[in-house]
Amino acid sequence: MSPVLLFILGVVFVAIGIAVSIALHEVGHLVPAKLFKVRVTKYMIGFGPTLWSKRKGETEYGVKAIPLGGYVSMIGMYPPNKDDGTVRPSSTGMFQTLATEARSMAHEEVGPEDANRVFYRLPVWKKIIVMLGGPAMNLLIGVVLTAVLLMGFGMATATTTIADVSKCQVAAGETVDPDSPDCRLTPAAAAGLLPNDVVTSFDGKAVTGWDELTEWIRASAGREVSITVERDGAPVTTTVTPVLSARPVVGVDGRQAKDDAGTLLYQDVGFLGIGAQTELVPQPASSVLPMAGENIKQVAGVVFNLPARVVGVAQAAFSEEERDPNGPISVVGVGRVAGEVAAMEEVPLQSRIGALVGLLAGLNFALAVFNLIPLLPLDGGHVAGALYEGARRRVAKLFGKPDPGAFDIARLLPVTYVVATLLMGMSLLLIYADIVKPVNLFG
Known part of the structure; x- marks a missing residue:
């Protein structure tokens, strides 16, 4: 399958996921509102012109043209105007007029039989449940x-299988041509370690995980130690001397940590020059x-x-x-x-x-x-x-x-x-x- 088609499929996958998430968010408001007997007039996904809708019972369900959200319309979201239900004079100001009109619109579909089905009459705890229903979903x-x-x-988990072996020792932020005289072999390359080797022991200790191995390597700078790998089904033992090298400090988010000034952090630790293969391990x-x-x-x-x-x-x-x-x-x-x-x-x-x-x-x-x-x-x-x-x-x-x-x-x-x-x-x-x-x- 071409990369372009894969790209499109990825976009479509997430677009559908977002649409479903929005729809379920609104369901989170819809269900408790109906359970509390509030009359819900509309359940819409999107905004703007309606593309499709269908009425079921007292609620119209539909999809609108602009897929940037959704809403549930409940009658009586605001208390009615304090006068006789009509809009107050506009002399009180623009925002006061807008508020008055909003109250009137909230009661346009409220009939005498809906006196106890308006949102504003709900107890406080029920209002909170209705409004928290979306985020909770x-x-x-x-x-x-x-x-x-x-x-x-x-989760992608590092294994004890070597994925790659760096040829040259490179200072942080620098590059070296592997074929140039400036290339100093890494301890791993000098010892003849190869990709797909499985590390089984280090310094006489059995290796059970990559993180454990990394800690031992970092603590062994300048010291010659033995390392055993399994290659093509047979054990191979050699010696390595990790070099002291400035390596990135990795934060809990998996990215290189920075200090308060935004400078990337490094620390001097033992370095061998190998990377781990990863595999997905169910948690x-x-x-x-x-x-x-x-x-x-x-x-x-x-x-x-x-x-x-x-x-x-x-x-x-x-x-x-x-x-x-x-x-x-x-x-x-x-x-x-x-x-x-x-x-x-x-x-x-x-x-x-x-x-x-x-x-x-x-x-x-x-x-x-x-x-x-x-x-x-x-x-x-x-x-x-x-x-x-x-x-x-x-x-x-x-x-x-x-x-x-x-x-x-x-x-x-x-x-x-x-x-x-x-x-x-x-x-x-x-x-x-x-x-x-x-x-x-x-x-």
């Missing part, structure tokens, strides 16, 4: 996909939640620092700076990464599919965390409004005052419009950056 999808990745496909169920938690932690870090990271993306997009590989990307960038992964013919198919599954898991964790930001129009904004409503009702009861009723979240519409505008601007910036200065994840 994305978290669940992320955990399930993580389980599929770890337990089904497995136990107990590894799923810790891995999911680590992914959520990384996503939360990106979201927490989102303004600064978006500024960094803008600087890179309009300059010669490189993009931060750990920074935010748009759906365009996600599609490009998926296509590049799928087109890597040198990587086993199982590994490529696993990488795409992991990408979808990360996207769902990102959707969950991002939607929990306590700002409208995000789900977290509605949760914050419900919590405020519960708090002021409790305070009123504590001081013997009348119940203040449902919190009129329509008052926060000015904030909603500002946030929505910023989110749209951020999305356009990320899409532009992913086109002109894409993130380089694969060198």
